[in-house]
Amino acid sequence: MQQIAWQRELLRIVTIVAISSAAGMTFDKPFWGALIGLVVSQVLMLKRLNELFLWSNKQGPAPIDSGLVGYSVDVITRRERFLNKTIKKHKKQLKRITQGIESLNDGILITNQAGFITSFNRASSHLLGLRVDTDKGQHITNLLRTPSFVKYFKKGDYREVIEFKSPYRNNLIVQIQVTQFGVDQKVIIIRDVTERQRVEQMRQHFIADVSHELRTPLTVISGYLEMLADADVNPGVMRAIRQMGEQSDRMKSLVNDLLHLSKLESNNAGIGSDWFEFQSLCAMGIDQLRGYIPKSLTGEKIPEANIECECTSNIEVLGFSEEIHSVLTNLLTNAIKYGRKEGKAAQIKIGVHSSSKGLEIAITDQGDGIAPNHLSRLTERFYRVDESRESTVGGSGLGLAIVRHALEHHDAQLKIESTVGKGSRFSFVIPAERIRIKGSE
Known part of the structure; x- marks a missing residue:
């Protein structure tokens, strides 16, 4: 043609x-x-x-x-x-x-790179009270002024989600996640998690109530077992009494951990944050555990751990000293229990270093290490890497869950690195805004 x-x-x-x-x-x-x-x-x-x-x-x-x-x-x-x-x-x-997005129960809100709203669906209006005629073109932080969200949005690290009360409906808890879309847009997903939060609170209250109720009978049982341990009985009965005493102690430890975790999850762990000296807190935790030898449930003789510490001095932290103390002792206890090879003492190194990002604390051991498929679940309640390992030295399975929640109160996250056969490294960074040099107030 x-x-x-x-x-x-x-x-x-x-x-x-x-x-x-x-x-x-x-x-x-x-x-x-x-x-x-x-x-x-x-x-x-x-x-x-x-x-x-x-x-x-x-x-x-x-x-x-x-x-x-x-x-x-x-x-x-x-x-x-x-x-x-x-x-x-x-x-x-x-x-x-567009019709599919409009029919979603989850809110979908799109902003440009600077954060100015370009579009949103009906669910966003329902969950956040947005109006098409007045709110398009507004900056997202002008409409969602919750401090935690403003900080989350400006920080630019959207790997985690954030939850808070809806500014439009106080009885509504919303979960928000921001995703980068292309080079010049952000997609904000808003989800109603009120029912999930309610169920979670019921679970927390139930665990706390049961733990409180168990405390008294366990104390009574432990008291009677201590009395029986001093009695003149035959060796077979005495062995049974000792075993019951050990199991009673494990139950008390579990109850205490459950109560501690419930307190952390309810965000009522401390009345108010305050400045405290980190080096002295770290030294206190190390001193408490320096001579600690976990009881082997199989009769294995466990040698005392060797703990080395490199700690930056004159650093003060804004937060809850009891929670950070709990973080350190839980991580150290885990390292002493599991950071060793069979028949050898645990070799543990604590490193504390300050930088522009904040204060980094790392606890490293030279144990058997943890397989990669376990790392993402280690901070779940009652999660166990190896049942046989747990049965050797015991443990409630709550220590790292307590660590995770305590660190969240300090805007920090637990980072776990491990190589099978070489050991593990547990670290976290307390952000710079929570750190100061002693005497600089």
Whole structure:
């Protein structure tokens, strides 16, 4: 088709030039006749191109032509039909996607890179009280002024979700997660987690109530077992009394851990934060555990752990000293129990270093290590890496869950690194805004 159009166009030019040249021969000027014919053919071509331009801009009818211009009209018409069909198809798809987003129970809110709202669905209006006529174009932090969200949004680290009360409905708890969309947009997903929070609170209250109720009978049982341990009984009975005493102690330790965890989860672990000296707190935790030898439930003789500490001095931390003390003792206890190879003493190193990011605390051991598939679940309640290992030295399975919640109160996260056969490293960073040099207040 294109070749035919070229042939017709060329034939037209040749015909005009030939006629003009023949006319010029009558005046004995064939060259000038041919030149005039060539100019005329080009003027006619420009006229048709102008008609094509006007038609393509919807300013005139399509030019009628059998040459290149006519071919161009056919090509443009076909492509326009194809594009219109494609646009219509995409509009239908976009409409279905928009309808799907509008029907979601979760809120979907889109902002530009700077945080100004460009669009949101009906669920966002229901959960956050947004209005299309007034809130589009507003900055997200002007509408969601909850301090924790403002800090979360400005920080730019969206790997975790955040939960808080809806500013529009106080009885509603919303969960928000921000996702980077392309290079210049952010998608904010808003989810109603009120029912889940209610069930979680019921669970926490139940565990706390049961733990409180168990405390008294366990204390009584332990008291009687201590009395029986001093009695003059035969060795077989004495062995049974000792075993009951050990199990009673484990139950008391479990109850205490459950109560501590419930207190942390309810965010009522401390009345108020205060500045405390980190080095002395760290030294106190180490002194408490320096001579600690976990009881082996299998009769294995466990050697005393070797603990080394490199601690930055004159650093004060803003937070709850009891919680940070709990973090350190739980991590150290775990390292003493599990950070050793069979028959050898645990080699534990504590490193404390300050930087522009804050205060980094790391506890490293040279034990058997932990397989990668366990690392993401270590801070779950009652999660055990190896039942046989737990049965050797005991443990409630709550220590790292307590650590995780206590660190969340200090805007920190537990980082776990481990290599099987080489050991593990548990670390966290208390952010710089919670750190100061002693005496700089």
